[in-house]
Amino acid sequence: MPEPLADERAFLGELIGDRAGAWDLAGELPLDLLHKAGARGLLCAQVPASFGGLGATSQDNGEFTAYAGSLDSSLRSIMTSQGIVAYTVQRFGDRAQRRHYLAELTSGKLAGVGFSEPGAGSDLSSMETSIEPDGDGFVVNGEKKWLTGARYADYLLILGRNGDAAAAAMIPVDSPGLEIDLVADPMGCRAAGHANVRFTGIRLPASAVLGGGGQSLPMLFTTALSYGRMSIAWGCAGIIRACLQAAGTHTRNRTQGGVALAEHQLVRRHLAELLIAEQTSTRICEHASRSWDSGSPDMAVMAVLAKHTSAGHAAGSAATAVQLLGSAGAQDGHVVARAYRDAKLMELIEGSNEICQLILAEHALSITG
């Protein structure tokens, strides 16, 4: 069976080459590379073909995302953001908005997404940014934190309050009243271009607010986050694969005590654990993608389960890989050093470990009598 998205995978592999370490050290991705990947629809591969996208299933985009994650979590996190924006437009946009924005998002325009605020991290229901009607358009006021990819973006999809409901607005980054401050020295996904953004009286035409606004805030952010959780879950499976690969190669080739490291039993146990982590994460991601592709009502919960499981395994596997490589991996830019920093942050975002556990506990209660 030919691998789905095989050409896209080869294209992405070539674009990245062996440069991910250098981008991590520089804290920046080449903008032309993002435009090239975007123009082939790679950053949001699930956009249907009728809108100009690759029309990938969650499963196929998942494997593709894992591949990206195994090479470079900064670039993978840009894919996650672009994919969230595309999915949110696809669900909440009206017909004209879907056509317009999805065509742009699959032809090179880049977008980030803003949920988090100074007072609203884990608790998104306390969001204060407002997107209110003003004349025949809307006006946006507020502040968002840590937007992945904001440095490179053409648009920011911003969630906010809209009367007693909520809205999501596509804000061009050159809008008067928009201020972007880069987050200095992020611990992980260093080249992903995170920024804090402030909106002061930004005026938008009605066509920039998805579906005209008036949505339920929880429905809006859960829909957007669910796509993000799938993407992060698969991206973390990729991190684990990169760690397994690095640890396997290193322990076979490095000799200590007269034998290869891999001949030491305590080392072998680490290798077994890396394999278990890789398989567990992959299978749970596949399960969540099947729920997604079949439109199961449980898809949002399965996305949380997959994200939580994969992120935890990625953080643990990265620590194991750093351990096994010793000083050989103990330098920023190295694949396992990046994995160690990047994976830890995956336990924080789009539902921290604790928030995922709360959601899963709620689900446990709902399926038991």
Next chain:
Amino acid sequence: MTAESTTSAATAETIRHELLGFLAERIKTTVEPEQDLFSSGLVSSMFAMQLVVHLEEAYDIAIVGPDLKLDSFRTVESMTALVLRLKDADDPAGDA
């Protein structure tokens, strides 16, 4: 699965009945057809999305764009009206 059997001949009555059953099963609370599910805090953020996907699956409709407004989901009555309207529409799935 109750929803399957309602797909072919869904009437306001069968949809309302099925939805009340789905809610009772998932949120473990008996709700009234006119009760505001969102302002009463009965609907968690996870469940808000499950509700949309459930309606799409059970009634073979696509709920996108302006149909995803809060007001369409506030009560069992408003969801019933939404389902009936989308099932009757000539082009229910839009171009999603």
